[in-house]
Amino acid sequence: EIILTQSPGTLSLSPGERATLSCRASQSVSGSYLAWYQQKPGQAPRLLIYGASTRASGIPVRFSGSGSGTDFTLTISRLEPEDSAVYYCQHYDKSPYTFGQGTKLQIK
């Protein structure tokens, strides 16, 4: 199975700053079948990015995804207080689909 490793584990930034979250796969993710999710306490995850770089419907343009192969990045430009959440990457290349362990983003 593909193991996804996210870094950093926790990120603490101020409003207006840029956040860069990393997701590294143990083997190449073909077709860029890589997604990013945002999860707030007590809520189901929300899809942000799929296909490594395509924003899901209704997602603000300050969320962007990039990468291919084994290295992927989620960038959040101009952080806002409501961006405080845990962010997960997920591959859907082949079964079993797996998730990274998450990056907790704290807004100061």
Add this chain to the structure above:
Amino acid sequence: QVQLVQSGAEVRKPGSSVKVSCKASGGTLTKFSINWLRQAPGQGLEWMGRILPIFGETNYAQKFRGRVTFSTDKSPSTVYMELSSLRSEDTAVYYCARGITSLLDAFNIWGQGTIVTVSS
């Protein structure tokens, strides 16, 4: 816009089974995959498998094979997940989630989650 509505919280004893439902409200399940995932308290997300309701095709994660069954009603408007031989480690929030297409399992629509507690 379709919504996925899951059944309510369940409490089960070790060794028993639980069946959770996921109903499509305002749309159809036929063109999309429905996936089941779970999240143990304070932990990350774990994919359990998927079903393609229009064909009834299933794909279970190896970890759950033999213990989990996905099924649909005849419409299909409702998908079910049954997990047997429950143990305390199965205590989690269980989610159903719809893939963007029948082939692309990035999950753009989620159910609200069903808390399953396994305790003696």
